[in-house]
Amino acid sequence: MTRILVVDDDPQILRALRINLRARSYDVDVAPDGAAALRSVVDHPCDLVVLDLGLPDMDGVEVIHGLRGWTDVPIIVLSGRASGEDKVAALDAGADDYVTKPFGVDELLARIRAVTRRLSSGAEGSPVVTIGEHVVDLANREVRSPDSTEVRLTPTEWQLLEILLRNPGKLISQRYLLQQVWGPSYWSETNYLRQYMAQLRHKLEAEPSRPRHLVTEPGMGYRFRP
Amino acid sequence: MTRILVVDDDPQILRALRINLRARSYDVDVAPDGAAALRSVVDHPCDLVVLDLGLPDMDGVEVIHGLRGWTDVPIIVLSGRASGEDKVAALDAGADDYVTKPFGVDELLARIRAVTRRLSSGAEGSPVVTIGEHVVDLANREVRSPDSTEVRLTPTEWQLLEILLRNPGKLISQRYLLQQVWGPSYWSETNYLRQYMAQLRHKLEAEPSRPRHLVTEPGMGYRFRP
DNA sequence: CGGCGTCGTCAAGACGGCGTCAAAATCCCA
DNA sequence: TGGGATTTTGACGCCGTCTTGACGACGCCG
Numbered sequence: 001m002t003r004i005l006v007v008d009d010d011p012q013i014l015r016a017l018r019i020n021l022r023a024r025s026y027d028v029d030v031a032p033d034g035a036a037a038l039r040s041v042v043d044h045p046c047d048l049v050v051l052d053l054g055l056p057d058m059d060g061v062e063v064i065h066g067l068r069g070w071t072d073v074p075i076i077v078l079s080g081r082a083s084g085e086d087k088v089a090a091l092d093a094g095a096d097d098y099v100t101k102p103f104g105v106d107e108l109l110a111r112i113r114a115v116t117r118r119l120s121s122g123a124e125g126s127p128v129v130t131i132g133e134h135v136v137d138l139a140n141r142e143v144r145s146p147d148s149t150e151v152r153l154t155p156t157e158w159q160l161l162e163i164l165l166r167n168p169g170k171l172i173s174q175r176y177l178l179q180q181v182w183g184p185s186y187w188s189e190t191n192y193l194r195q196y197m198a199q200l201r202h203k204l205e206a207e208p209s210r211p212r213h214l215v216t217e218p219g220m221g222y223r224f225r226p
Numbered sequence: 227m228t229r230i231l232v233v234d235d236d237p238q239i240l241r242a243l244r245i246n247l248r249a250r251s252y253d254v255d256v257a258p259d260g261a262a263a264l265r266s267v268v269d270h271p272c273d274l275v276v277l278d279l280g281l282p283d284m285d286g287v288e289v290i291h292g293l294r295g296w297t298d299v300p301i302i303v304l305s306g307r308a309s310g311e312d313k314v315a316a317l318d319a320g321a322d323d324y325v326t327k328p329f330g331v332d333e334l335l336a337r338i339r340a341v342t343r344r345l346s347s348g349a350e351g352s353p354v355v356t357i358g359e360h361v362v363d364l365a366n367r368e369v370r371s372p373d374s375t376e377v378r379l380t381p382t383e384w385q386l387l388e389i390l391l392r393n394p395g396k397l398i399s400q401r402y403l404l405q406q407v408w409g410p411s412y413w414s415e416t417n418y419l420r421q422y423m424a425q426l427r428h429k430l431e432a433e434p435s436r437p438r439h440l441v442t443e444p445g446m447g448y449r450f451r452p
Numbered sequence: 453c454g455g456c457g458t459c460g461t462c463a464a465g466a467c468g469g470c471g472t473c474a475a476a477a478t479c480c481c482a
Numbered sequence: 483t484g485g486g487a488t489t490t491t492g493a494c495g496c497c498g499t500c501t502t503g504a505c506g507a508c509g510c511c512g
Binding site: 088095096098110113117138158 | 294296298300311313322324330332335337339344397443
């Protein structure tokens, strides 16, 4: 569960945000001013701070500094001031995002998702696609197999596989594959596709003659079935 | 050096951003449409993408999806449309930030700093890397070997090795290596790479003819395997 | 039931990339 | 200015990949 601290001196906004965030099943803390905010984060760690800059007791940028001194918790700033200087000051102080009032609740929620998404996925490796027993890492151009036998793909095989894997479940026409991999003038050389799909299946499928993930749609094209 | 890809179909904006970013000593790539952007990121890894949503060839959200399918590179979206739905769509597709035109350059730069700050703070590893029997200290430019035989690397060898070691396990394309070490116009001089990879292997690998850590991915590039 | 097209499979030759060696050109410091 | 280290350039052989052709199996349709 993601815990969010909302800092704002306007009870109305505080209430609205709390209701909206709770409805999205976030844990919500609230603080009416900067001092309370700093105290709250100290003895109640949270995953994200939504911070209004217009606080009664201290300047918002000071609050950011106070937090950044010892924690990397993401900070989304709310502000009525739309001037460039204010934004630059807040962002350079350590804020992760800056939203100008009046703002749509949907936008704020989307920005919250954007920040927390990167937070949770930060420690993990690059995105991978599992295909049967093999794990394909498109970014690193690497295939890991369960029995640690090395699987190596040639450049042409990677190109072909990448197109299919980036459109999971979708039917890709032969013409499109040929033109993407070999060039616009090769749209009719279907024998290339037969050749390389066979190679990919031999390297990735458990039973190459009975493909379960790299399937043929006769007369139309090929499809990657996750 | 942080490398930024700017995607926009307006030459004016492209030019302005390139000049401004270069002045802040960023490396800048540019792409005029979505297809060029996707291609650029594939064979030219970058640290941040600044993406205009109004592209001539494809919808901006599709570009985001195309990137997020295999990479976590941060994406800052520029857009003329200020509607909440557009923002939500782009952010939920995987964008990290959304800036509405017209925007101040200072604000964009601050947002770039905010995104890259979080990026670089997490990725810093220890400056020493062990490669087989040798211990490489990138910060001090020093190689320690077990039998105390001195290993000296030339400046060019250091540059090449540093790029590979800073991306452990990751495939680095020949184009990228050549452009980083020798300059943008040397992207096709693969004989340099062959020459210097051979030298590095002779100095660092136990069996230079059977490399275990500085491996070749035929037709694609090289990889440092820890 | 028979013809036709598509797909999977195999094999062999062409081609290009890679490692290697060698030597010329250049740089750098004494 | 000289000499050693470093970089640049050229050439060659090997090996893996790509290309190309051919053949049989299968399903579809008349």
